[in-house]
Amino acid sequence: MSANPQPSTTEPAAPERRPPGYGAVFAVPEFRAVFAAHVLSLLGVIVSEIALSVLVYRLTGSPLMSALAFAVGFLPYLLSGTLLAGIADRYPARRVLVTCDLLCATAAAAMVLPGTGVGVLLALRCAIAAIAPVFAGTRAATLSDILGEGDLFVLGRSLLRIVSQSVLIAGYGVGGVLLALFSPRQALVITAVTFLSSAVVLRLGTRRRPARSDGKAALLKASLSGARQLLGHRRIRLLMLLFWMPPMFSVAPEALVAPYTDSIGAGTVALGVLMCALPVGTIAGEVYAGSALSPATRSRIVVPLAATTLLPYLLYVVHPGVPLALVALVASGLGSAYTLGLDRWFIDAVPEDLRGRAMTLLQAGLMTIQGVGMAAAGAAAEFVPVQYVVAGAGAAGTLCVALVLAGLRRTDRTEE
Known part of the structure; x- marks a missing residue:
């Protein structure tokens, strides 16, 4: 499989120039529609997670079943992201996005029905989670059509990540307020409405574009073939790992925040x-x-930021109080800015006809590996003090990232 020329991990991809900024991205009408739909669907997912967890607990009285209502949101990602990834390239993007939102709205509406039992509720939650990587991958791929493959694409991806983090901070508070005003099933009506609204915004706010692939192969075959091609290409595989490794280890403090604050x-x-x-x-x-920062500068800082973003976790060795732990966590979060330059490397590396499958697989892997990281941190904390688990995650993650970066450097030399 051939790939487009790549910027070196040690040399800037382009001469310094004034960056266009986020305002230039919002100036594109189609992106504004995608952004608005993203906010709506995110709110829908967060409200559904909280409402479903409370509803399941009230129906069963079991903390385990309540926690499972959250956990099942991670389980289908890898499976559907691998087996259904071909959808993102096989059909026109707008049709895929609107259909995904309508399916999620239907699942949320079914949760509202009074006779819906716990098993069906969890199955419907799994269905929404299975749709999520296809939707996210298709949306990410179509951003390159809406914004081009240059810096606007990078900034568009960045804005979607920023709003995801912002909604996570505010969304659970909003969900709590909603449950103070409405019953869990009534709150799930809001979820259905947000997905439906997202579908309408995407249908009216974006234009139809043709599919990226001809669709001659069966869907499963096209999905698996695309995954083999992507993971079989050394540079693309390493770029995916560079997206995945830091988040896998960075979730340790989040997974263990309750026992740590108690300690x-x-x-x-x-x-x-x-x-x-x-x-x-x-x-x-x-x-x-x-x-x-200019695009060239963002390319230059990928390696140093990725290599050091987990190092602040080593401060946990001294069992820090809240102020020092805050410093470590904020400093680690700042290092995540490496993803802007990495986005450009990735879009340059992936052939256009595989872009939807690449973005779907990337998103599925990201969510799955964070779930694995949380589980691993929790298991380790059964045997090792929490502060050492977090510090160990920082050390092990830094080593893994260093190995990935070394592999990327070798791909640079082979392409020179």
Whole structure:
């Protein structure tokens, strides 16, 4: 499989120039529609997670079943992202996006029905989760059609990540307020409405574009063939790993925040503050890199930021109090700005006819590996003090990222 020429991981991809900034992205009408739909669907997912967890607990009285209502959101990602990825290239993007939203709205509406049992509720939650990577991959791929393959695409991807982190910070609070005003099933009506509204915005706000592939092969075959091609290409595989490795280890403090705050004698306020610290750092890093740095500079900082973004977790060795732990988490979040330059490397590396499948597989892997990271951190904390688990995640993650970066450097030399 051939790939387009790549910017070196050690040399800037283009001469310095004034970056266009996020305003230039919002000036594109179609992107505004995609952005609005993204916010709506995110709110729908968050409200459904909270409402479903509460509903399942009220129906069963089981904390385990309530937690499972959250956990099942991760389970289908890898399977559907691999087996259904071909949808993103096989059909026109707008049709895929609108259909995904309508299916999610239908699933949420079915949750509202009074006779819907716990097993069906969890199955419907799995269905929404299975649709998510196809939707996210298709949306990411169509951004290159809407914004082009240059810097506007990178900034568009950045904006979607920023709003995802922002909605996570605010969304659970909004969900809590909604459940104070409405029953869980009534809150699920809001979820159905947000998905339906997202479908309408995408249908009216974006234009129809043809599919990227001819669709002659069976869907499963096309999906698996695309995954083999992408993962079989050394540079693309390493770029995916560079997207996945830091998040896999960075979730350790989040997964263990409750036992950690308990170990330092902090209360629920401190727990909430620590939960917000990493997203706040991530948002700040993305906003600065996207608005103040040129494309060439963002390319240059990929390697140093990726290599060091997990190092602040080593501060946990000293069992820090809330202030120092906050510093570590915010500093680690700032390092996530490496993804802006990495987005450009990735879109340059992936052939256009595989772009939808590449973005779907990338998203599926990202969500899956974060779930694996959370589970691994929790398992390790059964045997090792929490602070050492977090510090160990920082050390192990830094080593894994260094190995990936070394592999990328070798691909640079072979392409020179």
